[in-house]
Amino acid sequence: MSLLQSLLSKxxxxxxxxxxxxxxxxxxxxDKRRHRWFAARFKGDHVxxxxxxxxxQEFLSANSYDxxxxxxxxxxxxxxxxxxxxxxxxxxxxxWLAANPELQAAATIMVHTRNADGxxxxxxxxxxxxxxxxxxxxxxxxxxxxxxxxx
Numbered sequence: 001m002s003l004l005q006s007l008l009s010k011x012x013x014x015x016x017x018x019x020x021x022x023x024x025x026x027x028x029x030x031d032k033r034r035h036r037w038f039a040a041r042f043k044g045d046h047v048x049x050x051x052x053x054x055x056x057q058e059f060l061s062a063n064s065y066d067x068x069x070x071x072x073x074x075x076x077x078x079x080x081x082x083x084x085x086x087x088x089x090x091x092x093x094x095x096w097l098a099a100n101p102e103l104q105a106a107a108t109i110m111v112h113t114r115n116a117d118g119x120x121x122x123x124x125x126x127x128x129x130x131x132x133x134x135x136x137x138x139x140x141x142x143x144x145x146x147x148x149x150x151x
Contacts, residue, residue, distance in 0.1 A: 022046060023066040028056045028090055029112075030074045034138075038069065041145050053092045060093070060103055067148075068109045069141075070094065072118035094122035098129035108148070109133040112141050 022045045027038045030051040039047055048063065050056040052074060060068070072090040086092055090113065097104060109131055111119045119135040126133040136144045 024048075024063065026050075026056075026059055026063070026065045026068045026107075028069065028074070028093055029071040031071075034071075041142065053088060056093050057096060060097070065104055065107045068104060068107045070109065070111050070113075070122060072111065072113035072115045072122060089118065091118060091122050091125075094125045097131065098125045101129060107132070110141070110144070111135045112138045114138055 023042070025038070025042050025045055025047045027035065027047065027049045028051075029035065029038075029049070032051075035049050035051075038049070048059045048065075050059055070090040070093055074089055086095075090111065094111075097109070109126055111122045111126075111133065112135075113119045113122075114137060116135075116137070119137075123133050123135045134144075
């Protein structure tokens, strides 16, 4: 791939040719820039996005996903704080999925938050429930997506 093609791909401006069937992806993240970033990475796939716990539960209850991406900190007041607000973070979704094993049983779950402590709590809950889950810090996520879901 040329430097120009690589740059256009990273910016989400290149045409992506898919050698695989489209997949269904779910994203929980409050950052609209990340919504655009995920939409570009999964162009040609079906992507549902939520920015809060309630909307995430609606999507996850109603659809079946191949890949689920979860952020931990969902509100500006969660950033750079040591206090826990588990009911309004991605941790609430991790607990909810762990308690509902019939939902999204086959999905690959990736926790992509920059909050490592929150991420590890989420991963521990999901793995304890037998879920296929990894923590991938957001700066490393693009490479993981490329390697896991090749277009």
